[in-house]
Amino acid sequence: MTETRSKADHWLALESPNSGGHWGCRIESVGVKLPTGTLTTRNLMNQAKHRTHIQLERLTGIHERHVVGPGENSFTLAAGAARDCLTHSQHQASDIEMLISTSITRSKGRSWQSFEPPLSLYVKQAIGAAQAANFDLSNACAGMLTGVFVLQDLVTRGEISCGMAVSGEYISHLSWNAAKQIRSLFSKQLASLTLGDAGAAVIVERAPDGVPGIDVIGFTTLAEHSRLCLAFPSTVGPGAQMYTKSRALQKVAIEDMAPLVAEVIGEAGIDLADIDYLIPHQTSARAIRQGMQEFARRLGAQPKHVVVNLEEYGNTSSTTLFVALHKYLEEQRMHAGDRVMLLALASGIEIGIAVFTIDEQVDHYGHTH
Amino acid sequence: MGTRIEAVSALTSRGLRKPTARRLAEAAARTCLEHARREPGDIDMLINAGIYREDNMGEPALAALIQEDIGANLGQPPIGGQGTFSFDLMNGICGVINATQLEAGLLRSGIVRLGAIVTSDVDPNLVDPRSAPFRPAGGAMLLSWDDSIAGFTDFCTETFPEYEDLFVSGLVWRERHRLHAPRQATGQSQMVIDEKPGYHDRLVDCAEEATRRFLRRLGMGIGEIDLLVPVPSFPDFLDPLKVRLGIPGDRIAYVTEDLEGAYTTGPIAALQAAVKSGRLGEARNTVMLAAGAGITVALALYRQTLP
Numbered sequence: 010m011t012e013t014r015s016k017a018d019h020w021l022a023l024e025s026p027n028s029g030g031h032w033g034c035r036i037e038s039v040g041v042k043l044p045t046g047t048l049t050t051r052n053l054m055n056q057a058k059h060r061t062h063i064q065l066e067r068l069t070g071i072h073e074r075h076v077v078g079p080g081e082n083s084f085t086l087a088a089g090a091a092r093d094c095l096t097h098s099q100h101q102a103s104d105i106e107m108l109i110s111t112s113i114t115r116s117k118g119r120s121w122q123s124f125e126p127p128l129s130l131y132v133k134q135a136i137g138a139a140q141a142a143n144f145d146l147s148n149a150c151a152g153m154l155t156g157v158f159v160l161q162d163l164v165t166r167g168e169i170s171c172g173m174a175v176s177g178e179y180i181s182h183l184s185w186n187a188a189k190q191i192r193s194l195f196s197k198q199l200a201s202l203t204l205g206d207a208g209a210a211v212i213v214e215r216a217p218d219g220v221p222g223i224d225v226i227g228f229t230t231l232a233e234h235s236r237l238c239l240a241f242p243s244t245v246g247p248g249a250q251m252y253t254k255s256r257a258l259q260k261v262a263i264e265d266m267a268p269l270v271a272e273v274i275g276e277a278g279i280d281l282a283d284i285d286y287l288i289p290h291q292t293s294a295r296a297i298r299q300g301m302q303e304f305a306r307r308l309g310a311q312p313k314h315v316v317v318n319l320e321e322y323g324n325t326s327s328t329t330l331f332v333a334l335h336k337y338l339e340e341q342r343m344h345a346g347d348r349v350m351l352l353a354l355a356s357g358i359e360i361g362i363a364v365f366t367i368d369e370q371v372d373h374y375g376h377t378h
Numbered sequence: 379m380g381t382r383i384e385a386v387s388a389l390t391s392r393g394l395r396k397p398t399a400r401r402l403a404e405a406a407a408r409t410c411l412e413h414a415r416r417e418p419g420d421i422d423m424l425i426n427a428g429i430y431r432e433d434n435m436g437e438p439a440l441a442a443l444i445q446e447d448i449g450a451n452l453g454q455p456p457i458g459g460q461g462t463f464s465f466d467l468m469n470g471i472c473g474v475i476n477a478t479q480l481e482a483g484l485l486r487s488g489i490v491r492l493g494a495i496v497t498s499d500v501d502p503n504l505v506d507p508r509s510a511p512f513r514p515a516g517g518a519m520l521l522s523w524d525d526s527i528a529g530f531t532d533f534c535t536e537t538f539p540e541y542e543d544l545f546v547s548g549l550v551w552r553e554r555h556r557l558h559a560p561r562q563a564t565g566q567s568q569m570v571i572d573e574k575p576g577y578h579d580r581l582v583d584c585a586e587e588a589t590r591r592f593l594r595r596l597g598m599g600i601g602e603i604d605l606l607v608p609v610p611s612f613p614d615f616l617d618p619l620k621v622r623l624g625i626p627g628d629r630i631a632y633v634t635e636d637l638e639g640a641y642t643t644g645p646i647a648a649l650q651a652a653v654k655s656g657r658l659g660e661a662r663n664t665v666m667l668a669a670g671a672g673i674t675v676a677l678a679l680y681r682q683t684l685p
Contacts, residue, residue, distance in 0.1 A: 230439075231455070355437075
């Protein structure tokens with residue numbers, strides 16, 4: 010195998026065709042499993058123990074979110090999403106050579122968070138991918154895109170030809186725990202009220218000849234701000250509690266993301282205006298708007314469309330990017346040749362950016378499916 | 379040319395005032411950087427493969443906190459420059475080998491020039507403290523590219539899910555009924571670790587089967603293994619494995635007594651012993667082997683010579 014080993018001067022750990030991989034790589038299919046229940050923001054706030062006077066829907070743009078019902082948990086959402094992903098794919102479960110579970114939550118049962126064996130083992134067994142190597146990866150809300158980053162490297166070097174990153178997030182218990190304690194708009198648990206449950210899965214494979222696939226994918230950890238958002242097991246109810254310095258986190262994200270986006274589009278040899286759909290991590294409509302304004306100011310361009318699906322899903326943590334992508338594919342809003350940018354933002358602070366081109370995979374979604 | 383183990387460091391909690399998972403990993407990382415005469419800012423990628431933490435923090439990745447604590451590329455990203463990318467990988471005692479596989483790939487691609495893997499495990503608020511299958515310890519390993527050796531050439535991870543129930547761990551919610559609990563507290567999540575009888579025997583069975591299959595795939599015989607680095611380090615596993623594989627005891631890297639029972643740090647502790655004794659440097663073919671929950675067996679071949 011010939012080696013191409015000249016790390017360019019990037020802040021991001023960056024993979025692109027310039028990285029010297031032998032094969033192209035593409036996102037072949039995306040699957041989603043939404044839990045059966047829904048919870049409106051109004052009903053959530055009605056459950057708050059204290060009178061908070063927080064106008065959460067106006068503040069965040071979230072009208073409702075999906076929440077788990079009886080028998081649903083991180084594992085069932087992940088397995089459901091993986092199965093859905095396979096229905097949109099040309100692959101069988103037996104083709105998957107590596108399966109990575111990337112969720113923050115790892116519930117298997119209503120009040121059991123599985124540590125060992127890893128959740129990925131249970132998921133691969135559930136979908137019949139027994140031959141796949143597996144492990145769990147944890148990178149907060151950037152987990153799924155981190156899984157894609159890892160799989161992309163394995164695929165481009167020819168170590169595997171097909172892998173799956175999957176996540177099942179039963180994370181709404183943070184909302185319930187926050188609702189018991191939150192007193193005002195300035196509570197560090199405010200961000201917990203935006204969370205919704207969902208499962209998502211993505212198959213990453215060796216791209217057929219002539220298919221553009223993933224142009225660039227890059228990641229970095231701005232660890233100076235690693236303590237701006239922390240989650241621990243709760244003492245007021247099952248699950249966790251999350252404490253976020255939201256304003257500080259948003260300030261850092263808006264300030265530091267622009268040069269990183271510039272690095273990615275520079276590597277791809279494109280302009281931000283060449284992006285047809287930018288899918289950012291779904292936190293709040295206001296924060297996304299401010300972020301886009303900053304991009305326009307600093308990069309002198311804007312993407313053609315910015316995807317916001319907060320109104321009906323809320324923030325589904327590590328699955329947000331792929332829930333949004335799946336929705337747009339199903340609604341046939343995206344077309345072959347469209348260029349998409351995924352923008353992950355997570356506590357850490359983790360920033361991940363991927364640019365890829367939609368190909369004939371769109372035919373597997375919407376009315377044709 | 380290939381991925382080289384540049385330095386390793388494994389340590390116990392001795393001497394640490396408050397041995398948290400973060401502090402153990404941080405201390406090991408600092409020692410490892412000293413051994414390699416490297417700066418924290420040289421690290422392009424940091425993977426934490428530790429599992430059990432005192433607070434069971436769910437996010438961010440513990441790796442991000444460790445990156446901050448050792449001071450690896452903090453500050454605002456300029457265009458260009460160099461950052462560090464950190465995340466956690468969880469696969470129990472096999473995590474270090476999985477993380478090595480990822481870093482070796484990224485080193486080969488040139489995306490990473492120096493990769494770090496850190497580990498640590500401490501009491502994770504166990505329901506039954508006697509159920510802990512490990513001793514608190516922390517580890518760190520630095521990986522870089524070397525044109526003069528083959529380095530890590532092959533990896534394999536196999537699972538035997540028919541035995542998935544023999545070792546399970548997880549957090550379970552328990553209502554609190556104490557009088558002096560904090561005002562709002564109604565309970566807590568505690569860690570349950572459940573090891574069933576026969577687990578060690580099946581670990582040996584699976585480790586032997588996976589190792590033979592791995593070597594067969596590589597066209598190697600047991601006799602060609604100059605050094606076997608196996609975990610877990612307890613005699614119930616090592617002694618029968620040694621006999622079943624037919625590998626002499628002097629070709630096995632045993633951890634030092636103070637690190638016996640180290641969990642995710644186990645592979646690094648065994649490598650450290652092999653480095654200190656000079657055996658890693660002398661071995662042409664080193665096989666790392668880890669067997670744990672799942673049952674999962676992870677293997678890696680490390681070659682000092684050029685292919």
